[in-house]
Amino acid sequence: AQSVSQHNHHVILSEAASLELGCNYSYGGTVNLFWYVQYPGQHLQLLLKYFSGDPLVKGIKGFEAEFIKSKFSFNLRKPSVQWSDTAEYFCAVNARSSYKLIFGSGTRLLVRP
Amino acid sequence: GAGVSQTPSNKVTEKGKYVELRCDPISGHTALYWYRQSLGQGPEFLIYFQGTGAADDSGLPNDRFFAVRPEGSVSTLKIQRTERGDSAVYLCASSLGGGTGAGELFFGEGSRLTVL
Numbered sequence: 001a002q003s004v005s006q007h008n009h010h011v012i013l014s015e016a017a018s019l020e021l022g023c024n025y026s027y028g029g030t031v032n033l034f035w036y037v038q039y040p041g042q043h044l045q046l047l048l049k050y051f052s053g054d055p056l057v058k059g060i061k062g063f064e065a066e067f068i069k070s071k072f073s074f075n076l077r078k079p080s081v082q083w084s085d086t087a088e089y090f091c092a093v094n095a096r097s098s099y100k101l102i103f104g105s106g107t108r109l110l111v112r113p
Numbered sequence: 114g115a116g117v118s119q120t121p122s123n124k125v126t127e128k129g130k131y132v133e134l135r136c137d138p139i140s141g142h143t144a145l146y147w148y149r150q151s152l153g154q155g156p157e158f159l160i161y162f163q164g165t166g167a168a169d170d171s172g173l174p175n176d177r178f179f180a181v182r183p184e185g186s187v188s189t190l191k192i193q194r195t196e197r198g199d200s201a202v203y204l205c206a207s208s209l210g211g212g213t214g215a216g217e218l219f220f221g222e223g224s225r226l227t228v229l
Contacts, residue, residue: 004155036220043116044156044204044220090155099144099208100169101218103155 006104021076023091030096033074117221138207148204
């Protein structure tokens with residue numbers, strides 16, 4: 001069965017600090033990988049996705065993620081966070097051509113101004 | 114509509130009562146999903162519809178949970194004889210369809226269910 005692990009449950013940073021959120025998945029086959037974000041009081045929305053090709057993908061608001069197949073990882077990064085990045089971030093995976101998205105438990109990010 | 118709409122946004126009920134949660138997906142999206150999110154957890158898959166049929170209901174926790182999508186658009190999640198453990202945020206999402214688009218889900222804001 002697929003599973004997704006997010007190692008950091010809570011992260012606190014100051015503005016302009018660099019961010020890296022870890023995500024590892026367990027699945028033997030080909031996968032699609034996603035990061036979703038939930039800002040306070042808002043619905044979950046897609047931040048970025050990886051289906052194939054360049055393993056370094058760029059998303060909205062300056063976020064990027066790198067797929068490292070040998071490590072089953074898809075870590076999220078941002079060089080310089082802003083206060084408005086305060087949110088909960090979820091890593092998710094589905095088997096290629098599958099409809100079922102499996103989510104990690106999420107990481108709450110607090111950016112102090 | 115512009116996004117996925119869920120009603121009610123909040124529902125407080127007593128143990129043993131029956132509850133219905135409604136989801137209106139993005140127009141044209143054939144795939145519809147229900148997820149449940151408990152405190153401190155990520156969304157957990159419940160059921161997936163492709164059109165009117167439930168293609169996969171393997172995530173429904175027990176037979177007290179049931180969902181329908183009679184006309185291939187609006188869906189209703191029904192919970193009978195609610196228990197305190199059913200308290201969670203119930204999320205609905207829709208997408209254009211299967212294949213590589215399957216994971217690009219558009220979520221509603223959720224229905225927060227509290228069972229007293």
